[in-house]
Amino acid sequence: MKLSYEWLNEYIDLSQITPQELGEKMSRTGIEVDSVTVPGEGLKGLVVGLATQVVDHPDSDHLHVVTVEVGDDEPLQIVCGAPNIAAGQKIIVATHGARIAGGHKIKRGKLRGVESQGMICSLQEIGVPSNLVPKEYEDGIYVFTDDSIEVGSDAVHVLALDSAIVELDITANRSDALSMRGSVHEIGAIYNLKNNLEPDAFEKGTSSEIPGVVTVSVENEADAPAYHAFLIEGVKVAPSPQWMQNRLIAAGVRPINNLVDVTNYILMEYGQPLHAFDYDKLPEKAIHVRRATEGETLVTLDGEERTLENEIVITSGGQPVALAGVMGGLDTEISEETTTVLLEAALFDPKAVRLASQKHNLRSESSARFEKGINKATIVQAGKRAAALIAKLGGGTVKEAFASSQSYDLELPVVSITLERLNHVLGTSLTLDEVKQVFAQLEYPTTVEGTRFDVTIPAWRFDISIEADLVEEVGRIYGYDKIPATLPTTESTVGGLTDKQRFIRYTRQFMQGAGLSQAYTYALTTPEKSKWFTKKDATSVRLSWPMSEDRSELRQSLLPSLLEAVQYNVARSQNNVKLFEAGRVFKLGAAGSEDFIENEVIAGILTGDVTSANWNHKAEKVDFYVVKGILEAYFAQLDCLDRVRFEPLTDIEELHPGQSARILLDGEVIGLIGKVHPTVQKALDLQDTFVFELDVEPLLAANLQEAVIQSVAKYPSMTRDIAILAPTSLTHAELVDVIRENAGEFLSKVTLFDVYKGEHVPEGFQSLAYSLLFVNRNATLEEDVIKSAMTRVEEALVSLDNVSIR
Numbered sequence: 001m002k003l004s005y006e007w008l009n010e011y012i013d014l015s016q017i018t019p020q021e022l023g024e025k026m027s028r029t030g031i032e033v034d035s036v037t038v039p040g041e042g043l044k045g046l047v048v049g050l051a052t053q054v055v056d057h058p059d060s061d062h063l064h065v066v067t068v069e070v071g072d073d074e075p076l077q078i079v080c081g082a083p084n085i086a087a088g089q090k091i092i093v094a095t096h097g098a099r100i101a102g103g104h105k106i107k108r109g110k111l112r113g114v115e116s117q118g119m120i121c122s123l124q125e126i127g128v129p130s131n132l133v134p135k136e137y138e139d140g141i142y143v144f145t146d147d148s149i150e151v152g153s154d155a156v157h158v159l160a161l162d163s164a165i166v167e168l169d170i171t172a173n174r175s176d177a178l179s180m181r182g183s184v185h186e187i188g189a190i191y192n193l194k195n196n197l198e199p200d201a202f203e204k205g206t207s208s209e210i211p212g213v214v215t216v217s218v219e220n221e222a223d224a225p226a227y228h229a230f231l232i233e234g235v236k237v238a239p240s241p242q243w244m245q246n247r248l249i250a251a252g253v254r255p256i257n258n259l260v261d262v263t264n265y266i267l268m269e270y271g272q273p274l275h276a277f278d279y280d281k282l283p284e285k286a287i288h289v290r291r292a293t294e295g296e297t298l299v300t301l302d303g304e305e306r307t308l309e310n311e312i313v314i315t316s317g318g319q320p321v322a323l324a325g326v327m328g329g330l331d332t333e334i335s336e337e338t339t340t341v342l343l344e345a346a347l348f349d350p351k352a353v354r355l356a357s358q359k360h361n362l363r364s365e366s367s368a369r370f371e372k373g374i375n376k377a378t379i380v381q382a383g384k385r386a387a388a389l390i391a392k393l394g395g396g397t398v399k400e401a402f403a404s405s406q407s408y409d410l411e412l413p414v415v416s417i418t419l420e421r422l423n424h425v426l427g428t429s430l431t432l433d434e435v436k437q438v439f440a441q442l443e444y445p446t447t448v449e450g451t452r453f454d455v456t457i458p459a460w461r462f463d464i465s466i467e468a469d470l471v472e473e474v475g476r477i478y479g480y481d482k483i484p485a486t487l488p489t490t491e492s493t494v495g496g497l498t499d500k501q502r503f504i505r506y507t508r509q510f511m512q513g514a515g516l517s518q519a520y521t522y523a524l525t526t527p528e529k530s531k532w533f534t535k536k537d538a539t540s541v542r543l544s545w546p547m548s549e550d551r552s553e554l555r556q557s558l559l560p561s562l563l564e565a566v567q568y569n570v571a572r573s574q575n576n577v578k579l580f581e582a583g584r585v586f587k588l589g590a591a592g593s594e595d596f597i598e599n600e601v602i603a604g605i606l607t608g609d610v611t612s613a614n615w616n617h618k619a620e621k622v623d624f625y626v627v628k629g630i631l632e633a634y635f636a637q638l639d640c641l642d643r644v645r646f647e648p649l650t651d652i653e654e655l656h657p658g659q660s661a662r663i664l665l666d667g668e669v670i671g672l673i674g675k676v677h678p679t680v681q682k683a684l685d686l687q688d689t690f691v692f693e694l695d696v697e698p699l700l701a702a703n704l705q706e707a708v709i710q711s712v713a714k715y716p717s718m719t720r721d722i723a724i725l726a727p728t729s730l731t732h733a734e735l736v737d738v739i740r741e742n743a744g745e746f747l748s749k750v751t752l753f754d755v756y757k758g759e760h761v762p763e764g765f766q767s768l769a770y771s772l773l774f775v776n777r778n779a780t781l782e783e784d785v786i787k788s789a790m791t792r793v794e795e796a797l798v799s800l801d802n803v804s805i806r
Helices: 005-011 019-028 172-177 180-191 242-250 258-270 350-359 365-372 379-394 419-426 432-441 467-478 499-513 559-570 624-637 678-683 696-704 732-742 783-798
Strands: 002-004 032-037 044-056 064-069 076-080 090-099 109-111 114-116 118-121 165-169 214-218 226-233 274-278 286-291 297-299 305-307 312-316 319-323 341-347 403-406 414-418 446-449 452-456 577-588 596-607 609-611 644-648 655-665 668-676 689-695 718-727 747-756 765-774
Touching: 002 005, 002 242, 005 180, 005 242, 019 032, 019 165, 019 180, 044 118, 064 118, 076 090, 076 114, 076 118, 172 180, 172 365, 180 258, 180 432, 214 226, 214 403, 226 286, 226 379, 242 258, 258 274, 258 365, 258 379, 274 319, 274 379, 286 341, 297 319, 312 350, 341 379, 350 365, 414 419, 414 467, 419 432, 419 467, 432 446, 432 452, 432 467, 499 577, 499 596, 499 624, 499 696, 559 577, 559 596, 559 689, 596 624, 596 696, 624 644, 624 668, 624 689, 644 732, 655 689, 655 696, 668 678, 668 696, 689 696, 718 783, 732 747, 732 765, 732 783, 765 783
Parallel strands: 214 286
Antiparallel strands: 002 165, 032 165, 044 064, 044 090, 064 076, 090 118, 109 114, 226 341, 226 403, 274 341, 286 312, 297 305, 312 319, 414 452, 446 452, 577 596, 596 689, 644 655, 655 668, 668 689, 718 765, 747 765
16 A cells, blocks of 8 residues: 555644654554655656647647747747647647656757757656556556646645655554555554545445435345445536646556546545446446356456356456455446446445455456455445545536345444453553543544453444454554563473373484485475375375466375485486475264374385495495395384384385385384386486385383383393295295294294305295294203294294295
8 A cells, every 4th residue: 555645744733743753653652664765756846837839840740849838938949759748738848947747857969950958748747656647648648637737836745746645564463554545544543643535424325226226235244234326417528637647646546537536536535435336327327236147248347258157256247347345347337428327336245355356367456445344334434425526526426316125224333342352462551541541542442340341343443353353453553662671470381392202212323323315305295295105095185276287185194205315416417316295184073074184104215325335345235135224223122123014015106016014013004115117217317216114112012011120130041043045926024924933932032144045946945044043041951942932933834835944
């Protein structure tokens, strides 16, 4: 919102406050000021001139020689190339020595042999943005149409370019400041200044028709809680007066004509969006507000045909004539031939307006205000003010009656708070009188009972509804800089980490000690990748309004995100990458459930060399057993390695079926390990890459179990070795299970110490050698016991298909 200082001073006396001071003060009290500028700063020597004679240049087919009076004794001769120059016009003249936009200095000179004593300027040449220049002057000089402007007067002052513009950066909750009236209330509260604004005057219409002229109806009151129509007859389209054009340009609005400019002027003054229809162009003298039917079309004022779906539309004769709250229709726009205006002042559903604005990519000043909220007390008041202005500037008359459909009554909310609560929250020692003074500055009617304030919230501050809002209002107007700096008084608590936090912190330290670097990746990924490294049976969580399809669904595994990180590094010649991440994965609950499930997981990814080559040894590549070794060391540190087993995994499409395993703890699946499938590696342009992923909760539970401490055995242990020939289809885990089940209670440890494939071993078989450690903590082991145990083990192994003892 751009506030013209000249316009502000019409409502409130700011003569003792500079624009810079105002900007700084507003920023400190809750509304950020983006900038304070003076458009005409640096301009000089610009006057209003009168073109008395215009003749063609003797040596040019487009230049003209213009005689211009500028209030001096002698007129000036100026060569001008503007296509719209004509005798009798009041124009902007830059005299000898003048400065125009960009700091350019104007000097006397000759153009094609003819002396030129200055320059006739367009608005663009004195710094007005092209999008704010009236269309009729876009390609030529600006012409003053107001007869009261005197020749020779300062053109910068006449155009109000010497008035500062304070630009506000409005947050969504302070849309009251999206109007001059709202901003004046705010400034008055900040400086305790009185204003001369006409008070809010809530009014409801009494009839749904202007007899014999127009009727108004609304299909769904929730879509349009208020709709009012005013009629102005006998108007004539003309340029707006200079003061109105100046204020609109300062506010960032292009002047169009006296009728349309009034609607924009009231929009800026009251914050109330309006729309003017050419009454004679309406298909039927009846207005009906409804939802569009799918497939209906409307050509909006920008000339674009819009295909409608379910937007709120203003219709006449069954045909849409405006997109409610966003933009009017081209067929009923105000034109040079307009003589009767039907003026709309309404309140539309904010959500519906926003959706329509987004769908059609039409952001307007009106839609912004409807979306954020408008003053419900001044809808009719703003409409009447606009109708009177249109009649005044267009030379018409306003029908006394107006047609309405309104479904609400204005009830101003009352919010209560005690002095003790205010002072407790703010940390102040304010008195009753000081707080009453703040509410008086804010123009909030207040009654006091004891130390309780019952505050009536005016209609223009629809963002205030709870006690905390009053605390903020008092704090900012009293002055945040006056609030003493104190520490909060709360019960002291002992800080510390939860069991899970300690566990994850330890896991991070272990992984870093194992040579992996911690990564932080996006939780959002593509719909395809969100299902990677899962069995595809869980439903991904999708965002309702994703920024892009690449970040539209929450991941079900950390591994897709880590793969992206590795791909990014490898593409930049960082080929040896070892990463891990502790993060969350997401999925929906059971079928038909809308519950979201978040799980903490630990994942890692390795590619390239584990160790670098040097004079003593060659580089060592990452393989399955390097990653498995890291996990086994991790499980050993958690004292649960003997409860962990690895089983072949073949049903994860993104993993190599021959080099992958699921990880089980006490028979429960807690994760996976494996090599990324070659097709995935090829698609991502990666070399051999290995991954693992573990659920945190079961590992945390295992870690929290009470450790069993045993003394060193007093009696000697015994070791026996066994070598078997087994088919490669039998896994190491299966063989170890058989050994443990049959070796008896004294078996302490089973270690695989040799694997051989090659000469003297049949195809499809392998030779495996195991070392079995037996310990009896209560007595000396006897040879017969061990022999019996080994016999049971051998018999059990031989009973397996195609297994023999070597």
